[in-house]
Amino acid sequence: MLQIAVCGKPNVGKSSFFNSATASGVEMANYPFTTIDANKAVAHVIKDCPCKELGVTCNPHNSICIDGKRLLPIEMIDVAGLVPGAHEGKGLGNKFLDELMQAKVFINVIDASGSTDLEGNPVDAGSHDPLDDLEFLENEIVMWMYGILSKNWVRLIRKVGAEHLDISKVLYDQLSGTGIAIEDIIEAKRTIEPDYNKWEEEDLIELTRNILHIAKPMMIIANKADLPTSAENIKRIKEKYPNVIPTICPVMIILKS
Numbered sequence: 001m002l003q004i005a006v007c008g009k010p011n012v013g014k015s016s017f018f019n020s021a022t023a024s025g026v027e028m029a030n031y032p033f034t035t036i037d038a039n040k041a042v043a044h045v046i047k048d049c050p051c052k053e054l055g056v057t058c059n060p061h062n063s064i065c066i067d068g069k070r071l072l073p074i075e076m077i078d079v080a081g082l083v084p085g086a087h088e089g090k091g092l093g094n095k096f097l098d099e100l101m102q103a104k105v106f107i108n109v110i111d112a113s114g115s116t117d118l119e120g121n122p123v124d125a126g127s128h129d130p131l132d133d134l135e136f137l138e139n140e141i142v143m144w145m146y147g148i149l150s151k152n153w154v155r156l157i158r159k160v161g162a163e164h165l166d167i168s169k170v171l172y173d174q175l176s177g178t179g180i181a182i183e184d185i186i187e188a189k190r191t192i193e194p195d196y197n198k199w200e201e202e203d204l205i206e207l208t209r210n211i212l213h214i215a216k217p218m219m220i221i222a223n224k225a226d227l228p229t230s231a232e233n234i235k236r237i238k239e240k241y242p243n244v245i246p247t248i249c250p251v252m253i254i255l256k257s
C-alpha cells in the first residue's frame with residue numbers, strides 16, 4: 001500500500017492530523033515528543049470512480065466504491081518530531097528517519113500560529129516564525145541522506161574508477177533502503193557537475209537535495225489555523241509556498257461511560 005508520512009518539528013499537531021485523517025486515537029499533547037514510536041493507520045483518498053462514466057457496476061478488490069466515489073486506501077505514518085541537529089542525533093535522533101523514508105510522499109506539518117519554538121516547546125503565540133520550520137526540516141532530511149550517500153566516499157569513488165562501475169547504480173546502492181528509484185538518481189544528477197571525480201561536498205549535498213525533491217514530494221500543511229496569530233502567518237507562507245494548505249485539527253473527545 002502507498003505510504004504517506006506525516007512529519008515536522010515536535011508539537012505542531014502531527015498526531016492530531018493523523019487522528020483526523022485516519023479516525024485513530026493516538027496520544028496528542030501540548031509538549032514535545034508526545035509521539036515516540038511511529039503510528040500507522042489507513043486513510044482514504046477520495047477520487048471519482050470511472051464506473052459512472054462507463055455505465056458499469058464495479059466491484060473493486062483493493063478499494064471501496066460508494067455512489068461513484070472511489071475510496072483509495074493509503075497507509076499514513078505519524079512519526080516523532082524532528083528537531084534541528086536530528087541528523088546528528090539531537091532530540092530523538094535519526095532512528096526513525098529510516099521509517100520516514102519508506103513513505104513515497106511527505107506531509108510536512110507546521111504550526112501556523114507560531115506558538116511553538118524550533119524544539120516544539122510552547123511559546124507566546126506569534127513569537128516564532130513558522131517559515132523557519134520549513135527550511136530546517138528539509139535540511140535535516142537532506143543531511144541525514146547525505147551522511148548515507150557519502151559513507152566511505154573516497155574508497156567508493158576509487159572503486160568506481162578502477163572497476164568502471166556506473167556511478168548512478170553505485171549511488172542507488174548506497175541509498176538502498178530509502179525507497180529511491182535509480183531513475184530519480186539519474187534525473188537528479190543532470191543539474192550537477194557531470195564528472196563525479198570533481199564532486200566536492202557541496203555537489204554531493206546538492207545532488208542529495210535534488211534526489212529528495214524528485215523522489216519524495218512534500219506537501220505543506222499549516223496547522224492550528226484557528227488561532228488568531230495564524231492568518232497573518234499563512235498569508236506570508238503562501239507568498240513563498242503557494243500550495244500550502246491551512247488546517248484545523250479537531251480535538252477528539254473520547255467519552256468514557
Ligand SMILES: Nc1nc2c(ncn2[C@@H]2O[C@H](COP(=O)(O)OP(=O)(O)OP(=O)(O)O)[C@@H](O)[C@H]2O)c(=O)[nH]1
Nearest residue numbers: 010011012013014015016028029033034035081249
Ligand atoms: N488550536 C489548535 N491546536 C491544535 C491543533 N492541532 C493540534 N493542536 C494541539 O497541539 C498540541 C500538539 O498536538 P500533537 O498532535 O500531539 O502534536 P505532534 O506534532 O504530534 O507532537 P509530537 O508527537 O510531540 O511531535 C496539542 O495540544 C493539540 O491539541 C489545531 O488545529 N488547532
Ligand SMILES: [Mg+2]
Nearest residue numbers: 014015034035
Ligand atoms: Mg505526535
